[in-house]
Amino acid sequence: MDLYYEVNGNGHPVVLLTGGADVRNWTFVAPLLAKHYKVIAFDGRGTGKSPSPIEDVNHVEDLSSLLDHLEINQTTLIGHSMGGQIATEFALKYPEKVSKLILLAPGLSGFIYSKEFEGSMKKIHEAAPDIDKMIELLLCDPSYRVVTESPHRNLMVQMLHHHMNRMFEWPAVKLVGLQPPAIERLGELTTKTLLIIGKEDSPDNLRVANYFRKHSDARIIEIPGADHMVNLTHPEKLYNQITVFMEE
Template identity: 30%
Template sequence: MVIESFAFETGGAELTGLEAGEGLPVIFLHAGVCDKRMWLDQMAAVAEAGWHAIAYDRRGYGETTSPDEAFNHLDDLDALLDAFDIHAAVLVGCSMGGGLAIDFALRHPGRVIGLVLIGTSVTGAPWSATEAEAMIEAAEEHAFERGDMDMLNRVQAHEWLDGPRAQSGRVAGAARELFMDMNALALAKPALTQEQRRPEAWSRVGEINAPSLLLVGDQDFTALIDRHEHLSEEMPNAFAAVLENVAHIPSIERPELVNSMLVEFLDAISGGGDAESDDDSED
């Protein structure tokens, strides 16, 4: 399966991405400690299953470049869909990418065919941490205040890749190397100080009627596991699953598991047949 690069401009930014396959579009939205490369395995699986896989680097991540100008990630996602002449898509988001998918679904319900939310953020959601989790958050804050980006990257790899209650280095090999590289790029980017705040979504998640797959790892933050349970109760068309021995970035930790669940979900919402390209007919 050939994965091709693309770029498009919005405002003063040039957003970069990857695409593969043909059919109904599946837009992948990366976590705040990653970039578009966290989805490479899923893109290949989705494209092979007959869908058009698209992943892009948001402002402040990966290969995307942006001046420090006023912007909103929702408007940038709109611009991506316009660039591809896409009317409606399935949105797959992890962490902050999931929060963006939720906000987009609330703003444009007719443009969302389905949602896959992994360890998702939700704009305006509450947060709490256990004592062990608070300790690693304190280490993260200390590294940030010292300006030690290498240490910050290592702490965040423990926090998000291994899991805040797990042994540091639990996830090794290519997955760890990829995480460290993606997050290092994000940490080295110039600060963007003019991002526009998005409306609170926590009290509105029950309005999302699109079929949704909710996933969370049992090694993730307890607040995210609790949030997962809340969303599974509030969102009327959601199927929820907790992944065992997985933390916040299952797409690179357990790609085969995520791939199988994702493709099964896409088959279900497309009626079990091959997805065929007809973007303008979906609403």
């Protein structure tokens, strides 16, 4: 197994997935969960301490390989942002391997984002390779207005800086996603699912949560005063909601 991972605690396995960051994304949540569970946090291919890809990237199959390597037959998945998108796709493809699914402000493959979001992403990409400028533009997005005013802003900036540096190392590869995309298959999601999102997240991310509300049996919980980085700013509230859900 060439992916970097960390294991802490004992008990039922819980795997933490993130998107545009690394294991530091779980700095405050993982220690709380490790009191009662075996917590596995890992860096996706091309992020954190994991190697850059040399061929097209399939995050779902990478996760499957990690579980096989750790000899885990079934686990709870907790995915944040793009990590939530990957966790959803994994649960659709390998439902027998997922005991419960917990999504924190997840992405959703096939979802059509707003023109405002696409415009913001275009400006960020046009600022490349000036990473400081790219981060400045990204943190202007409404989905980060709470974390940027919190004591965790520096950690957020450090993770983004590292992640963007790593992205520039990638060769010309593609991300291999679920086909058909998850947005067309939410009705097939049989895993018991909890979706948590900050009320101050962006309109697009709130629309994703609402799509889950309408097209799946997911339980939706909104955290007041939290934005997209609810895992950094509200770890205790997350922990409480997660443990109640897992112990049901």
